[in-house]
Amino acid sequence: MKAARANERLLADVAALKRAARLPTENRLDGNAAINRATDRFLKDVALAPIDNKQRNRLIDHAAGALVGACEQCFQALEAARPIPSIRLGDTSC
Secondary structure, eight states: OHHHHHHHHHHHHHHHHHHHHTSOOSBTTTBOHHHHHHHHHHHHHHHHOOOOHHHHHHHHHHHHHHHTTTOHHHHHHHHHTOOHHHHHTTOOOO
């Protein structure tokens, strides 16, 4: 149940990122305030979600795809949050 609710929340966060990325930005490096808020919320929610690391990585894929060309720093923050070392070493637990 908790994982399902967390997944719904994360999908809503990705939708918010897509909406925010459609808003105009003056600087593609910094994005806009809506992108920054949505990225922060997604990063917090994905870090706290009771999901395995492969699911976490896939949701980060979706979030990063929503931000391509909209905010370079947000994109880099998402890339830095990937649990790649844990996946590579076989730890897929929550």
